[in-house]
Amino acid sequence: MPNYTVTVATGTQWFAGTDDYIYLTLMGTEGCSERTLLDKPLYNDFERGAVDSYDVTVGEDLGEIELVKIEKKKYWVHDDWYCKYITVKTPYGDYIEFPCFRWLVDDKEVVLRDGRARLPQHDKKAGVAKQHRHKELEQRQKTYRWKEWHxxxxxxxxxxxxxxxxxxxxxxxxxxxxxVLNYSKAIENLYVNQFMHMFQSSWGDFADFERIFMRIKNTISEYVMEHWKEDFMFGYQFLNGCNPVVIRKCTEIPDKFPITQKLVENSLERGLTLEEELKEGNIFIADYELMDGVTANATDPCTLQYLAAPICLLYKNSQNKIMPVAIQLGQTPGEDNPIFLPTDDEYDWMLAKIWVRSSDFHVHQTVTHLLRTHLISEVFGIAMFRQLPAVHPVFKLLLPHIRFTIAINTKAREQLICECGLFDKANGTGGGGHVELVQRSMKTFTYKSLIFPEAIKERGMDSKEELPYYFYRDDGCRVWEAVANFVADVVNIYYEKDETVQEDEEIQAFVKDVCSFGMQDFDQCEFPKSLQTKEQLVEYLSIVIFTASAQHAAVNFGQFDWCSWIPNSPPTMRKPPPTKKGEVDLKYIVESLPDRGRSCWHLGAVWALSQFQENELFLGMYPDEHFIEKPVKEAMAQFRKNLGEVTKVIKNRNEGKKLPYYYLSPDRIPNSVAV
Structure with missing residues (x-):
């Protein structure tokens, strides 16, 4: 009688093992085995990390094994089980791999196909495999449902x-x-819980901030603390800080920002006029128009909080440093909206820069970080689960890059950015302002803006000769190229020609689901509803992977470095923007900054959000072998090699620098948005 050897691997994560009964059925082209209980007498099967083998004897040849069905039945109480993979050795000596990498819960069954990736057009129309494909997606679409949060x-x-x-x-x-738990731990670990009982009291002066800060500093944050008042540090952050996506080349001064030659001539070094500097490409602008009219946090009636929508003009000096030369704190020019200059009184200029940094913090947190990495990655993830079966090569490719993303976003909506959540405790856009910011930003959010090189070019920031120290651009382009080359290698394995893409009904459904449901068919977003060429498919998948990995890393993991020194990134302001010059002193500035309690919450937040996950998987690490084909494994190996070369370049550049830039070093880029 034919005998099949079945090997079952249990996951290594916490609680992966089970004491429940596990049954297996082999399903072949010529017949099915009997439902077999996998059990070894006097042996504890399916322990965490275990690899167990069993003999399955059948009465007749099953033909080619197409599917393996696993069932879990309750022993005492339901005990979830994580199955990594199953292999089947046939009587003829063949080994067939069935990747699983999923949980079996309650009494539900899982039916697995072998690990070879297949496009839908390559399965027989009336075959068992095609039916399994449709059934899997039907069940997924019931499980993964769209919902409008706001x-x-x-x-x-x-x-x-x-x-x-x-x-x-x-x-x-x-x-x-x-x-809640992580913030509490962070506040305790940062030794700032001693200030929480004085929640609404102001700090005395900057030395007060320094006393708590000196216990929690790191190399970059300490450098920020020492130099935050200096114009070069203010300008540097537009290039390589937490939010390096706002600055753009200025080719024409906007009417709402009435800058004249006379106002800025003391800041221009080359002996050129402002108009000539504009033509030379030395003038840049950061406009926070998005903030105009956003509702400030009013959840605490005892503390008034304020927001501003500044415009900042920046100048590339002869040392190629980006320096601020003019700041207007509102969008409408007038006597009560003065233009602040470096030649103004020390405290006028300091407060104007603080207001820009505070507005930058709000745009960073809500738009650059939340919307453009977290929420968009969730859209890609939901559509992937709804439209791509586990056997599809694109599902296998993308799955590691949406790992835990839907979970972290759900947890955030549950505790962090919900009504009366933790976000409201410290942030000036809490209480609904952050919702307004996302809604406004969606009106200008485009698919093209997710293509990294295109986004850089659109802001006029693509020339390395003009901006030699824009490390976010340089490193991002290197990583984008590595990702795009890897994606192209995988796409070329499964898609022979453009027509293969057009005929793939599942990839077309995935792309349409993203646009029509995930992005709600907003006309201005210009997300494609179909893909016609291999080149378009490579670009699309590169966006998904790069956004979830590199872009998120660039705007997330520097938060403690750049935002822990609170005067450099105030999460809220307790006095309105000044409407006149010459009325500000140090006391006024300190009283404008967050109080002790909000400062402590802010410190806990930026610390917690800057931490890697335990057992983090970084870009190029794919321990779960969803692909079994040798060409894909070779492509992965080449991807890791290319990423290693990028890491080496970045490491060499950072050598000896007081302000190293490492957020886009591949060895520090997690695969997915998971924090």
């Missing part, structure tokens, strides 16, 4: 809490992403 937002997962999510996309340990 009007005008990208769509989210239909789940109110992390515990409601499908088990396969939950965190392994929910405690690891409990924001």
């Amino acid at each position: 009007p005008g937002f990208p769509m989210s997962i239909d789940a109110k809490a992390h515990s409601e999510l499908p088990r396969d996309i939950q965190f392994d340990s929910e405690k690891g992403v409990d924001f």
Whole structure:
């Protein structure tokens, strides 16, 4: 009688093992085996990290094994089980791999196909494999449902809490992403809990900030503390700080910002006029128009909070440093909206820069970080689960890059950015302002802006000769190229020609789901509803991977470095923007900055958000072998080699620098948005 050897691997994460009964059925082209209980007498099967083998004897030849069905049945109480993979050795000596990498919960079954990736047009129309494909997607579409969190937002997962999510996309340990718990731990670890009882009291002076800061500093944050008042540090952050995406080349001074030659001539070094400097490409601008009219946080009636929508003119001096030369704190020019200059009184100029940094913080947190990495990656992830079966090569390619993204976003909506959540405690855009910011930003959010080189070029920031110290651009372009080359290698393995892309009904459904449901068919977003060429497919998948990995790393993991020194990135301001010059002193500035309690919450937040996950998987690391084909594994190896070369270049450049830039070093870029 034919005998098949079945090997089953259990996951290594917490609680992966099970005491429940596990049954297996082999399904072949010529027949099916009997439903077999996998059990070794006097042996504890399916322990965490275990690899167990079993003999399955059948009465007749099953033909080619197409599917493996696994069922889990309760022993005492339901005990979830994580299956990594199953291999089957046939009586003829063949080994067939069936990747699983999913949880079996309750009494539900899982049916697996072998690990060879296949496009939908390559399965027989009436075959068992095609039926399995359709059935898997039908079930996924019932499980992964779209839901509107706020009007005008990208769509989210239909789940109110992390515990409601499908088990396969939950965190392994929910405690690891409990924001309330993590903030409390952070505040305790940072030694700032001693100030929490004085929640609404002001700091005495900058030395007060320094006393708590000196216990929690790191190399960059200490440098920021020492130099934050200096114009070069203010300008540098537009290039390589947390939010390096706002600055753009200025080719014409806007009417709403009435800058004249006389106002800025003392700041121009080359003996050229302002008009000549504009033509030479030495003038840049950061405009926070998005902030204009956003509702300030009013959740605490005892503390008034204020927002501003500044415009900042910047100048590349003869040392190629970006220096601020003029700041207007509102969008409408007038006597009560003066233009602040470096030649003004020390405290007038300092406060104007602080207001720019505070506005930059709000745009960074809500638009650059939340919307343009977290929420858009969730859209890609939901559409992927809804439209691509596990056998599809694009599902296998993208799965590591949406790992835990839906979970972290759900947890954030549950605890962090919900009504009366932690975000409201410290941020001037809490209480609804952050919602307004996302809604406004969605009106100008385009697909093209997610293509990294295009986004850099659109802002006029692409010339390395003109801006030699824009490391975000340089490193980002290197990583983008590595990602795009890797994606092209994988696409070329499965798609022979452009027509293969056009005939792939599942990839077309995925792209349409992103646009029509995830992005709610907003006309201005210009997300494609179909893909016609291999080149378009490579670009699309590169966007998904780069956004979730490199772009998120660039705007997330520097938060403690750049925002922990609170005067450099105030999360709220307690006095309105000045309407006249010459009325500000140090006391006024300190009283404008966040009080002790909000400062402590802010420190806890930026520390917690800057930490890597335990057992973090960085770009190019794919320990779960969803692909079994040798050409894809070779492409992965080449990808890692290319990333290693980028890492080496960045490391060499950073050698000896007081302000190293390492956020886009591949060895520090997690695969997915998971924090």
